[in-house]
Amino acid sequence: MKRIPVKKFMQQPPEAATQEMLLTELVALLRQRGYRALPVADADGRLLGVISETDLFLKEHKLPFSTQKVPSLLGELFDKEQIDEVEGLRKMTVGQVMHPTAVTVTEETPLQDLALLMSERHLSMVPVVRDNRLVGVARRCDVLEILYADPG
Numbered sequence: 233m234k235r236i237p238v239k240k241f242m243q244q245p246p247e248a249a250t251q252e253m254l255l256t257e258l259v260a261l262l263r264q265r266g267y268r269a270l271p272v273a274d275a276d277g278r279l280l281g282v283i284s285e286t287d288l289f290l291k292e293h294k295l296p297f298s299t300q301k302v303p304s305l306l307g308e309l310f311d312k313e314q315i316d317e318v319e320g321l322r323k324m325t326v327g328q329v330m331h332p333t334a335v336t337v338t339e340e341t342p343l344q345d346l347a348l349l350m351s352e353r354h355l356s357m358v359p360v361v362r363d364n365r366l367v368g369v370a371r372r373c374d375v376l377e378i379l380y381a382d383p384g
Contacts, residue, residue, distance in 0.1 A: 235342045235343070235344070236342065236343040236378065237339060237340050237341065237342060237343075238337055238338070238339055238340070238341045238342075238343070238346055238360055238368070238370050239339035239340070239360075239368070241343075241370070241374050241375075241378060242339070242360045242367075242368030242369060242370045242374075243368055243369045243370075243371065243374070244367065244368040244369075245368075246271060246273075246359070246360070246366050246367065246368050246369040247261075247265065247267075247270065247369070248270055248271045248272060248273040248366055249261070249270045249271070249272045249273075249283055249326045249330075250272065250273070250274070250275075250326065251272060251274070251280060251325060251326055251327030251330070252325055252326070252327065253325060253326045254322070254323070254324070254325055254326075255288060255321070255322075255324050255325065255326065255329065256322055258270070258283065258288070258326055259288065262285065267357070267371075268284060268285050268356040268357065269282060269283065269284035269285065269355075269356050269357040270282070270283055270284075270357070270369075271334065271357070271359040271366055271369060272326055272327070272330045273366045276365070277365045277366050277367075278364055278365055278366070279334060279336065279359055279361055279364055279365070279366045280327075280330070280332065281330040281331050281332040281333065281334055282330060282331050282334040282335075282357070282359065283326050283329060283330040283331070284331075284356070284357075287329050287330065287331065288329070334359055335349065335353055335355060335358055336358065336359045336360070336361045337349070337358050337359075337360055337361075337370060338360065338361065338362065339360055339362060339367065339368065341360075343375065343378060343379075346358065346370055346375060347375050347379060350372055350375060355372070356371065356372045357369055357370070357371050357372065358370045
């Protein structure tokens with residue numbers, strides 16, 4: 233297999249969440265785009281972290297984020313205190329839940345290295361950085377498309 237650098241297939245310009253983005257907005261964006269994760273960047277493009285679908289289940293709150301969509305229906309299942317907790321989750325931001333450290337690659341990282349990294353760490357997305365600035369996003373689906381492409 234040829235040593236294809238990430239810059240040949242990364243998504244650019246990269247789409248990123250901001251720390252201030254409400255989790256409700258993030259969920260809508262993930263669903264709309266079909267993403268499982270997004271990098272988090274500031275206005276200058278500096279990578280601040282990563283947030284994934286898994287992070288949205290907020291294990292420390294013992295309630296999956298998805299229950300926020302129907303709090304009025306939860307009255308039969310949860311008491312008032314639990315419903316208030318769900319309402320509080322609606323106000324949470326990406327910055328409160330994101331992982332502040334992210335596994336990253338550079339534009340020159342070979343496809344094989346990226347595929348191994350994604351496999352070993354169970355990553356669906358890896359930010360591509362240059363001088364700690366987000367320049368692209370490498371997604372597992374893009375890697376698989378190249379790996380399984382018909383060579384003919």
